[in-house]
Amino acid sequence: MSNSVGVVIVAAGKGTRMGTAESKQYLLLEGKPIAVHTLEVFQRHERISEIVLVTGAEDMERCQEWIASYKLDKVKAIVPGGSERQHSVYRGLLQLSTEWVMVHDGVRPFVHPREIEACYQQALQSGAAVLAVPVKDTIKQVDSGGTVVSTPDRRSLWAIQTPQTFRLSDLLMAYEAAEQDGFLGTDDSSLAERAGIAVSVVEGSYRNIKITTREDLDFAEFTERTRGEGDK
Ligand SMILES: Nc1ccn([C@@H]2O[C@H](COP(=O)(O)OP(=O)(O)OP(=O)(O)O)[C@@H](O)[C@H]2O)c(=O)n1
Numbered sequence: 001m002s003n004s005v006g007v008v009i010v011a012a013g014k015g016t017r018m019g020t021a022e023s024k025q026y027l028l029l030e031g032k033p034i035a036v037h038t039l040e041v042f043q044r045h046e047r048i049s050e051i052v053l054v055t056g057a058e059d060m061e062r063c064q065e066w067i068a069s070y071k072l073d074k075v076k077a078i079v080p081g082g083s084e085r086q087h088s089v090y091r092g093l094l095q096l097s098t099e100w101v102m103v104h105d106g107v108r109p110f111v112h113p114r115e116i117e118a119c120y121q122q123a124l125q126s127g128a129a130v131l132a133v134p135v136k137d138t139i140k141q142v143d144s145g146g147t148v149v150s151t152p153d154r155r156s157l158w159a160i161q162t163p164q165t166f167r168l169s170d171l172l173m174a175y176e177a178a179e180q181d182g183f184l185g186t187d188d189s190s191l192a193e194r195a196g197i198a199v200s201v202v203e204g205s206y207r208n209i210k211i212t213t214r215e216d217l218d219f220a221e222f223t224e225r226t227r228g229e230g231d232k
């Protein structure tokens, strides 16, 4: 139990920005659903003891079949998600009893095993950690009328990825506080931050994209074709 690590993989979104009939997490990459690629990275990782998959209620049966056929035996539960990512994550967290939890997007299949380990090691040291990359563009804050308000210093801006790693008890507390306050965040760290948990950033890679829009599929196909076995 001590320092055991569980993962919640959230794959219950609708993929509105992708705009395909099939939900983006089930589109095929080299013949395999994207969510299965993601699950396999954590299945293979020796640090991970159990996985909870959160998916759409209507997709639970086919997910169960993939888990059997791809021999994903670390998957301990498949649960139906909620209307927002935050609700889906919470439902997954309730299934775990490990000391640590990583939350990961089902549509980030290219996270490197080394990055998972680095995120865990940093959380072990400082209590909570997220993968991220420095932003490459100049970012501007723009008002609703389309006028630039400010240009934040790029050196302090990071694009946040997953996995995000926490003590399970801390993250549950942060989720329950958010629910009580009616706060809705786009990542897990934002809930932890407002609950007073210091979150460290671990530099990851630009390869760990979240497959969000159609142009991401070209990158995904190229990356899947060219990544080596050791990168999975
Ligand atoms: N209610 C939701 C919403 C999102 N997610 C998951 O959270 C991850 C990141 O979300 P995002 O890329 O925004 O996915 P979607 O919500 O599906 O996309 P969109 O916003 O374009 O509809 C995805 O793996 C998605 O399946 C989820 O489990 N439950």
Ligand SMILES: C[C@](O)(CO)[C@H](O)COP(=O)(O)O
Pocket (backbone or CB within 6 Å): 085, 105, 159, 160, 161, 162, 186, 187, 188, 210, 212
């Ligand atoms: C958690 C996340 O992956 C961090 O980048 C992201 O916030 C998920 O969802 P989004 O709705 O696309 O922001």
